[in-house]
Amino acid sequence: MVIADIPSWRNERLATMVRCALWLVAEVGVGEVFTKTQLREAFPETSQIDRRMRDLRDRGWRIATNRDDATLSPSEHRFVEMGAEVWKPGQSRVKQAAAVSAPQRREILDRDDHLCRVCGITAGEPYEGGIETAQLDLARREVVKPGGVVVELVTECRRCRIGGRGRQTDVTGVLGHVGQMSRMERELFTQWVAADRRDFSLLERLWGQYRSLPAESRETVRQALERA
Structure with missing residues (x-):
């Protein structure tokens, strides 16, 4: 660019x-x-x-x-x-979002069961493979609906909130994927929806740990898999 x-x-x-x-x-x-x-x-x-x-x-x-x-x-x-062209007049100011009241904050946290809506972690729970514990906060997310884009507040941990800035979700897109699922996939997804959370399998947790390794260590894992 x-x-x-x-x-x-x-x-x-x-x-x-x-x-x-x-x-x-x-x-x-x-x-x-x-x-x-x-x-x-x-x-x-x-x-x-x-x-x-x-x-x-x-x-x-x-x-x-x-x-x-x-x-x-x-x-x-x-x-x-790149974001706002801050070298231009008026572009360096931060657009202030509407303040969230304490009652509204409690209502949203209760609605989301005090869980991060991205990874499912709870406040004070340690992240996998480390000693850092989760801190929950509210994040604004753009949601694409048939009538247009709306901004909604959701509960997210600090790690997911920082990594997910600018994220936009699409309700119509999700429904489209649901319609393309196999019967087995739909049954599993229905269980997650009913529980309103997903427990990651050992294989998925292991993949997350592998991706966090430096390049040299990832190569060691690849070689071990080839030998196996």
Whole structure:
């Protein structure tokens, strides 16, 4: 993606967040990987450059970490998608979402059985293969319905909420897939719907653990499977 006539990211008269956005566009490029070291070397005079980069996420920029993309190392980021053109007047402001009241928050958490609607984890439960525990919060999700797109509040854990920014769900699409299921698939899916949760099998949990391994360790697993 090439954007013409953008300011130089080296212009120190611009706000640091704006310069960071311009650096991502000009020096990294959408879809490419960069390291924390490269970012800090580009802005050696700014001690909070990591925070300025994170501020871009509130303006629609998608910057993945190894929590979002298992192929990344802890020191790497991927520039996934550009958001608002923050170097233009008025584009750097965050659009404030309507505040959620305490009663509304409790109602949504109760409705969702205090479970993350993406992975099914509960508050305080440790994630598979680690000591980090889940924290539940509310997230706004765009839902495509026959009458148009609506925004709904759902319960999600912090890990899924960060990784799922910008996610859009399609009710019509889900119904279409249901209609294409085999009888066995429909019976299994019906059980999940009735329980309003899905328990992952050992094989699925093992796949998640495998995907979180670094490249060298994944190769070791592949070799072990070939020998078996």
